[in-house]
Structure formats: C-alpha cells, structure tokens
Amino acid sequence: MHKIIIAVVVALATPVAALAQSACPSIYLGTILTPAQWNACFSAKQDALNFSPVNKTGDTMSGRLVTTASTAAAAGFNITPGAAPTSPANGDVWTTSVGLYAQIGGAAYQLTKTSGRIEYVATGVNFNSSGDTAIALALPPLSTRYLVDSVRVSNASHSLVTATAGVFTGAGGTGTAIVTGASAITVSATADATNNNAQSFTVNNKDTESYTIASYPTLYFRIGTAEGVAATADVTITITPLP
Numbered sequence: 001m002h003k004i005i006i007a008v009v010v011a012l013a014t015p016v017a018a019l020a021q022s023a024c025p026s027i028y029l030g031t032i033l034t035p036a037q038w039n040a041c042f043s044a045k046q047d048a049l050n051f052s053p054v055n056k057t058g059d060t061m062s063g064r065l066v067t068t069a070s071t072a073a074a075a076g077f078n079i080t081p082g083a084a085p086t087s088p089a090n091g092d093v094w095t096t097s098v099g100l101y102a103q104i105g106g107a108a109y110q111l112t113k114t115s116g117r118i119e120y121v122a123t124g125v126n127f128n129s130s131g132d133t134a135i136a137l138a139l140p141p142l143s144t145r146y147l148v149d150s151v152r153v154s155n156a157s158h159s160l161v162t163a164t165a166g167v168f169t170g171a172g173g174t175g176t177a178i179v180t181g182a183s184a185i186t187v188s189a190t191a192d193a194t195n196n197n198a199q200s201f202t203v204n205n206k207d208t209e210s211y212t213i214a215s216y217p218t219l220y221f222r223i224g225t226a227e228g229v230a231a232t233a234d235v236t237i238t239i240t241p242l243p
Helices: 002-013 035-044
Strands: 093-095 100-104 107-110 118-126 131-136 145-154 164-170 174-184 210-212 218-223 232-242
Touching (some): 118 131, 145 174
Antiparallel strands (some): 093 100, 118 232, 145 210, 145 232, 164 174, 164 218
C-alpha cells in the first residue's frame, strides 16, 4: 500500500514531456499524469447542478423566466409565425403571418389589429315604444378606451319616418349625447337594395371624443317618439378600440 502511494506521488511530481501540454487525456492502465493534467481533469468534471435543466424538446417552467433585453441587433424573445392551433388552451400565445394571438377565457383574440373597428348589433329593436335599448360593449385585450364611429339603423320591418332616436352614455337620455336625442329617422323603405332602407346618424365629436370602457361599458339607443305602428329594426354601433 505504501509503495502505491509513493508511486502516485512520484508520478504526480515527475514531468512527462509527451503529456505535459495536454489537458485531461484518456486514462488507461499505465498512464502517468502531470499535476497540471490532474487539475485539468478535476476542473472539467461537472458538479451536481442542484436544479433540473430545461428540456429543449418541451418542458414546464416552475419559476419566472426573464429574457435578455432586446437590442438593435435582435429581440430578446421570439415566437416563430405558423398556423393557428386547432384547439388552443387558455393562456396559449401564437403568431401567424397576420398577427399575434392569445387564447383567453375560451376565445382567441388578435392582439395586433389589422382592422381597428368593432361592430355591436341590437336586432329587432322596437321602434314603436319609447325607451332605451342597452348595447353592451367589450374591448379586445390591451384596449381601455374607444371612439364611436357610426350608429346605423337597417332591416326595418316598417318605414320609420315618425320615430326619433338618440344614443347616450347613460340610461334615460342621461350622460353624453353621442347621437343627439330625438334625431329624425328617415328610413322610408323596407325592401332590400332600395334607397333609404337604412340610415347613418350623425355622431357628435366622432373623431375627437373617446370613452373609457371602465366608465362607459354600455351605450343606450333611446327611442324618443314612437313610430305609431308596429315597427322593428336593427341598430348597429361601430367603435374603434384605443389603448
């Protein structure tokens, strides 16, 4: 035993010209390593990581992931554009050649907009009864405010030349008048592809006054004067979401 220890010490202390310049060579029976080679071998060994490495074929992070900051040379994070998943799970995010999407609450939302306008339709509004029709609004993610672009009446069951209407931010004709109350309606035809079978109202401050969805989640289409005979029509409000 003492002879083996002495032999190892002597081997470590004895320079070996053939192996002196290499790092950690293949060790086989009879190999004599220099102290530098032993140190290189110990330095090259992999210690216990004390964490589970991420599998590049797919994994679940158990902690926060922070990417490097983007620079002029490259972004810090990239989702390669592809096809939309057939059955995305809530929280899924993907990109296509058209835009960026996310699955939220069981519905897919486009987070980048190719068209900023959204239409809300109240069908079969009774134009022979004075009062409000509430039209609830909802904005896509990242939008908190909106502009009202247009208010239209169409698909009337009877001519609407007596009834009047307006649109307000509050029930009962209160709040801001988006369409002035008691505005005249000039829908004199009901047949398809006939002039005056639809009408677009004048929207007050159309491009200069926005509304927060938190304060004004609902708009109220209000019939002032009733038509006097049974009559229904569809009301379409078009808005543009804003950040």
